[in-house]
Structures are given as C-alpha cells and as structure tokens.
Amino acid sequence: MTSAPTRRKLKAACERLAGTDPALGRAYETIGVPDWRTGEPSFAMLGRVIAHQQLSTKAAATIWGRVEGHLGEVTPESLLAADFEALRACGLSRPKIAHLSSIAEAMVTGELSLARVCAAELDSARAELVSVRGIGPWTAELFLLYAVGAMDAFPVADVGLMEAHKQLGGYEIRMESKAFTAHAEAWRPHRGVAAHLLWGWLNAERARDAAPAPKGA
Known part of the structure; x- marks a missing residue:
C-alpha cells in the first residue's frame, strides 16, 4: 500500500x-x-531506485525493464536465484548487482523488514535502511519519500x-x-x-x- x-x-x-x-x-x-511520487514499499522499488543511480531516466528505465522481463516478478528470491551474467546482460553493473543481492539477502533473513521501516519513526527507519550494504542515504530517503510519504525525508x-x-x-x-x-x-x-x-x-x-x-x- x-x-x-x-x-x-x-x-x-x-x-x-x-x-x-x-x-x-x-x-x-x-x-x-x-x-x-508514490511507490509500493517493496524490494522491486528499492531495486528500481538503485538502477537509476548515476544514469539518465531513459537509460535506467530501459535497463530495469529488461530486469523485469528476465525475472518476471522482482522479489528478493527471484533476484538471488538469477544468473549473474544474465543480470549483467540486462545492463546492470557489477556493483549494482552486488547491492541488489545484499538487500535481497537482508530481506530474506529478516535483517531488513520494509513493513517495520514503514511503521517506524523517521530516524529509526533511516537507520534500518542504511544499515544494509547497498542502501545509501540517497536511496533510503527516496524510499521514505515514495513508500512512506515522509514529509521531511x-x-x-x-x-x-x-x-x-x-x-x-x-x-x-x-x-x-x-x-x-x-x-x-x-x-x-x-x-x-x-x-x-x-x-x-x-x-x-x-x-x-x-x-x-x-x-x-
């Protein structure tokens, strides 16, 4: 929601x-x-934000479209099960694949809970997000803006x-x-x-x- x-x-x-x-x-x-701007509080949303880092909107949208086409539903599980070279062929860089894999692992193990983030106070939500390797401050703030509706993110x-x-x-x-x-x-x-x-x-x-x-x- x-x-x-x-x-x-x-x-x-x-x-x-x-x-x-x-x-x-x-x-x-x-x-x-x-x-x-709104977005579902999901792994797919975080992934889309990361895909857009340091790229034009058009280029990032093209790459992420390929990722969605390859994975089908973009979930932590589907990302972790994907072939590395297939993700590279979609246009994702090696660092971005590493970041996405780290976030996916954190969500699978429960280290990162997006439901918990959405329910937390803003500072606590920030802290949980940036504690995960692959989620920097910019990505965390965009998630808090789009998925949480935080007016001061x-x-x-x-x-x-x-x-x-x-x-x-x-x-x-x-x-x-x-x-x-x-x-x-x-x-x-x-x-x-x-x-x-x-x-x-x-x-x-x-x-x-x-x-x-x-x-x-």
Missing part, C-alpha cells in the same frame, strides 16, 4: 515553504501543489534538486552538496515537500522545452 500526504497537508506545507525561500515560492507559484546531493534551486533562485553557480544541505535545514519539517516542489518545477520546465513550437512561430 502506497502512502502520500493529503493534499491539504501538502498545500499548507507549500505555503509555509513559499514564505521561507523565494526559490520555492517561485516553484509554488508556477506549478501549485505538486503531485507526490530529503535526498541529499540530488543534482536535480540543486539545479532547480539554482535556476529558481537566480544563482550563477549551483550550490555544492554540503551548502545545499545546510540551506535546506530551513525547510524542516517539510524538506520532502520542498523536494517535490523542485522536481515538479524542473519537470514542467523540461516538458515545456521539449514541446514543439506552435506552427508559424
């Missing part, structure tokens, strides 16, 4: 954020209340967020990760909502840029 904050909660958070940071205010003025060092904030804020240079993380402290306890505002604005801009020009323009 997926989880997302109510639209009422999102609207209240957006209005607070808009008054806190001019860049977020511009994003909110442009797109309004953003759609919340925040994917540190997400390039898309930093680029959107640079453009919206009118900065000449994009903030470094450490500076951006420090800047985002002012957005607590709604950093996840801020992330959705920035992603939503960036996607809207990309869609606008990709749209064909009107005839006669």
